[in-house]
Structure formats: C-alpha cells, structure tokens
Amino acid sequence: MSENKIPYKIYLEESEMPREWYNVRADMKNKPAPLLNPGTLQPMTEEELSVVFCEELVKQELDNDNSLIEIPEKIRDFYKMYRPAPLVRAYCLEEKLQTPAKIYYKFEGNNTSGSHKLNSAIAQAYYAKEQGLKGVTTETGAGQWGTALSMACSYLELDCKVYMVKCSYEQKPFRREVMRTYGASVTPSPSESTEVGKKILAEHPGTTGSLGCAISEAVEVATKTEGYRYVLGSVLNQVLLHQSVIGVEAKAAMDKYGIKPDIIIGCAGGGSNLGGLISPFMGEKLRGEADYQFIAVEPASCPSLTRGVYAYDFCDTGMVCPLAKMYTLGSGFIPSANHAGGLRYHGMSSTLSQLYHDGYMEARSVEQTSVFEAAEQFARVEGILPAPESSHAIKVAIDEALKCKETGEEKTILFGLTGTGYFDMVAYEKFHDGVMEDYVPTDADLKAGFDGIPRFPGNMK
Numbered sequence: 184m185s186e187n188k189i190p191y192k193i194y195l196e197e198s199e200m201p202r203e204w205y206n207v208r209a210d211m212k213n214k215p216a217p218l219l220n221p222g223t224l225q226p227m228t229e230e231e232l233s234v235v236f237c238e239e240l241v242k243q244e245l246d247n248d249n250s251l252i253e254i255p256e257k258i259r260d261f262y263k264m265y266r267p268a269p270l271v272r273a274y275c276l277e278e279k280l281q282t283p284a285k286i287y288y289k290f291e292g293n294n295t296s297g298s299h300k301l302n303s304a305i306a307q308a309y310y311a312k313e314q315g316l317k318g319v320t321t322e323t324g325a326g327q328w329g330t331a332l333s334m335a336c337s338y339l340e341l342d343c344k345v346y347m348v349k350c351s352y353e354q355k356p357f358r359r360e361v362m363r364t365y366g367a368s369v370t371p372s373p374s375e376s377t378e379v380g381k382k383i384l385a386e387h388p389g390t391t392g393s394l395g396c397a398i399s400e401a402v403e404v405a406t407k408t409e410g411y412r413y414v415l416g417s418v419l420n421q422v423l424l425h426q427s428v429i430g431v432e433a434k435a436a437m438d439k440y441g442i443k444p445d446i447i448i449g450c451a452g453g454g455s456n457l458g459g460l461i462s463p464f465m466g467e468k469l470r471g472e473a474d475y476q477f478i479a480v481e482p483a484s485c486p487s488l489t490r491g492v493y494a495y496d497f498c499d500t501g502m503v504c505p506l507a508k509m510y511t512l513g514s515g516f517i518p519s520a521n522h523a524g525g526l527r528y529h530g531m532s533s534t535l536s537q538l539y540h541d542g543y544m545e546a547r548s549v550e551q552t553s554v555f556e557a558a559e560q561f562a563r564v565e566g567i568l569p570a571p572e573s574s575h576a577i578k579v580a581i582d583e584a585l586k587c588k589e590t591g592e593e594k595t596i597l598f599g600l601t602g603t604g605y606f607d608m609v610a611y612e613k614f615h616d617g618v619m620e621d622y623v624p625t626d627a628d629l630k631a632g633f634d635g636i637p638r639f640p641g642n643m644k
C-alpha cells in the first residue's frame with residue numbers, strides 16, 4: 184500500500200478489538216523461572232499463592248502453556264470505554280527530524296488514569312469480584328496504578344484500599360484526590376494501621392516511605408482481612424498477559440495496512456507495557472516466523488537490565504513476597520530522585536528477564552535530561568504531553584530515527600507511548616529551569632544493593 188494512504192491515526196473498530204490475550208510464555212522455549220517460597224526455596228504452589236492473590240489470577244500466573252486466554256465479556260465492555268487505543272503515525276515528528284524512518288506509536292494515555300495500567304487493573308478487579316471478594320489492597324508510588332485500580336474497582340463496586348508512599352501522598356495531592364473521587368481509601372505509608380508499618384515507624388521515625396514498604400503493608404492487610412486479596416500493577420506474568428491487549432491491537436492495526444515494524448521500543452519499569460506491546464511480535468520471532476529488533480529503555484538511575492544481575496531476589500523491601508528470578512539491583516536498592524516514578528522498581532518482569540537473557544531483546548539506559556529534551560521535542564510537534572516514563576521510549580525512537588537519517592535507511596519504528604504527563608509538571612518545571620540533575624549510580628552504589636540479594640546454592644555466587 185502506498186505510504187500516503189496511511190492515516191495519521193489508525194483506529195480499529197470495536198468489533199476488531201482483541202477477544203483474547205496472548206500469553207508469550209507459551210512460545211518460549213526457556214520458560215521464565217518460577218516464583219519461589221522464600222522459606223523453603225521451593226516453587227510457590229497454587230495454594231500458597233492463593234492466600235495473597237485471586238484464584239483465577241494465580242492460574243494465569245502459573246500458565247506457561249496456553250497461548251490464548253479469552254478476555255471475559257465484562258472486561259471487553261470496560262475496555263470499550265477507552266479502547267481501541269489509536270496507533271499514530273508520527274508524521275510531524277518525522278518531518279521535524281527530517282528522517283526517512285517511519286515512526287509509529289501506540290498511545291495508551293487516553294483515559295483518566297493517564298496510562299496503560301487500566302488494562303490490567305480492570306482484569307484483576309474483575310477476577311476478584313468473580314471470586315466473591317469484598318475488596319483488594321495495593322500500593323502506589325506516584326499514583327498511576329492506584330488511580331487505575333480505583334477506577335476499575337468503582338466500576339465493579341469493589342472496595343479498594345491503596346497504600347500510597349507517604350512523600351507522594353503529601354507532595355502529589357492530585358492523584359490522591361482522583362483515587363478518592365473513585366471511592367478508594369488512600370493511606371499514607373508507612374502507617375499505624377499495620378504491624379509492619381508500626382515496626383518501620385518505630386525503627387525509622389519520620390520516614391517518608393518507599394514502594395517496598397507500601398507493598399508490605401498492602402500485603403499484610405490483604406492477608407489479614409477476610410474477603411480481601413492483594414493486587415500488583417506490574418512485574419507479574421499475569422500483568423504482562425493483560426497488557427498484551429496493547430500489542431495485539433497494535434499488530435492488528437499494522438496488519439490492516441500491511442505495515443511491518445523493524446524496531447519495537449518501550450520504556451521498562453517492571454516491564455508490563457513493554458512486555459504487552461512486544462508480545463505478539465515476540466511470539467512470531469520465537470516461532471521463527473518473523474524477525475524484529477526489540478529495545479527496552481530504562482533510566483540510567485535505575486538500570487536493572489543494563490547493569491543488574493540475573494538472580495532470585497525479593498520483590499519488596501519488607502521481604503514478605505515470593506522470590507522472583509529477574510534482572511535486579513537488589514530489593515534494598517534505593518534509586519535517587521528520578522522523575523519517572525513508574526520506572527523506579529529495582530527488578531524486572533521474569534518473562535522479560537528470561538527473553539533478555541536469551542538474547543531476544545536489547546536494553547538501553549538513558550539519562551533524565553535527555554529524556555525531557557525528547558519529551559519536549561515530541562510534545563511540540565505531536566501535541567501530546569508525554570509522561571516522563573513514556574519519554575524514555577520517545578528518546579530512543581528519536582535516536583533510532585536519527586541513525587536512519589545518517590544511513591538513509593527507511594526503517595519502520597514502533598514505540599509505546601504509555602501515558603500523559605499532566606501530573607508531572609514539577610519535573611517539567613525543573614527541566615525548564617535547568618535544575619534537573621542526571622544521576623548515575625556508581626559501581627559501589629550498585630554493590631550495596633547486590634549485597635542484599637539472598638545467597639543460596641545456585642543463586643548469586
């Protein structure tokens with residue numbers, strides 16, 4: 184099809200929306216390593232996981248075999264509130280860069296939560312409701328995940344208790360109020376409402392909290408409250424599965440116009456949007472049907488793939504969660520102030536870690552000010568104000584497009600634009616005022632985190 188026939192935005196019809204999620208694990212020869220019970224070092228059983236997570240979600244977590252999993256009708260109906268998400272041809276950015284590359288992005292920011300997280304929030308809330316539960320608990324840092332979950336829970340009339348990292352709770356009141364608008368209760372963490380919270384407060388009076396600590400509180404409340412379970416917004420296999428709706432839709436839109444990407448790029452925090460975007464394409468690569476270049480982009484301040492180690496580690500700072508094998512900086516690693524709050528997790532999805540380890544995917548780390556330069560350049564020509572997290576992908580997409588300008592190659596680039604940045608204007612302000620800093624941890628900084636990774640035979644020599 185000739186190029187000028189490709190519209191600025193490709194929207195699928197509602198009838199063309201995916202009816203199934205695609206489970207990339209089914210096509211992986213080396214499956215992601217199982218979660219381990221930290222006490223026995225044996226793989227977590229369905230029963231053990233069901234104490235913390237909803238039953239159907241546990242099945243999805245452990246399912247390495249079924250490639251297609253039906254999306255229940257009620258979830259598909261909810262998806263229709265904000266999906267299909269457009270696949271945008273970045274004609275204006277191409278023009279600005281004077282590149283022969285063809286750039287596309289899948290825009291997931293077109294909903295009140297402002298990110299792709301709603302795709303998994305509704306799925307997790309749905310299965311909790313189906314199980315007859317009263318409510319769910321979770322943690323949130325900057326607030327995107329908590330907002331998404333609040334929206335999903337209010338739709339299904341499920342109670343939602345969010346533990347929000349205290350410094351965000353105090354400094355970022357807007358997302359907190361969005362969550363309360365959707366009926367969630369929001370507690371600053373650490374709090375006096377849990378044993379682990381009290382313990383942390385006694386040991387560190389005046390602490391402003393951390394994501395790891397909020398996870399520990401949310402898990403405690405879920406396991407001690409009748410009719411509640413805990414849900415998590417990234418990292419887990421089930422979350423990547425739900426996020427495959429991004430990739431399946433993107434691929435359907437591209438197939439409709441005969442477009443084949445050469446390079447697929449996504450930002451990587453816990454790995455859910457990237458895993459979801461690349462899934463169906465990675466499936467083709469794993470089955471030997473097609474080849475693509477996949478690039479994960481992470482902040483230089485929190486470089487789990489590019490500088491981490493591949494080992495079993497704790498998922499949370501309180502060390503109450505199972506051990507996951509992943510590229511990690513150590514659960515005690517505290518990334519310095521980085522405005523891409525959603526990319527500050529110390530580890531990476533086990534599925535993506537395995538694919539990276541097996542050489543199916545590349546990773547790059549980028550520094551903060553270069554990310555905001557790319558964000559601003561993008562906003563000025565494409566109109567959308569991107570989230571700082573998403574802008575990591577923009578940065579590398581622009582780098583690749585500029586390489587094409589040098590070589591004259593007409594590569595097709597697809598990247599995930601995960602969300603909007605309206606709640607991140609303090610970061611944009613710092614950038615504009617020239618006071619944003621690029622922090623890159625030293626090897627000594629990283630070593631302190633690695634030292635906290637559990638030692639047992641076969642793990643961390």
Ligand SMILES: *Cc1c(COP(=O)(O)O)cnc(C)c1O
Nearest residue numbers: 417452453454455456525572602
């Ligand atoms: C949470 C978030 C991310 C990072 O999370 P992943 O699980 O790695 O996708 C990226 N972009 C936005 C806008 C987010 O809210």
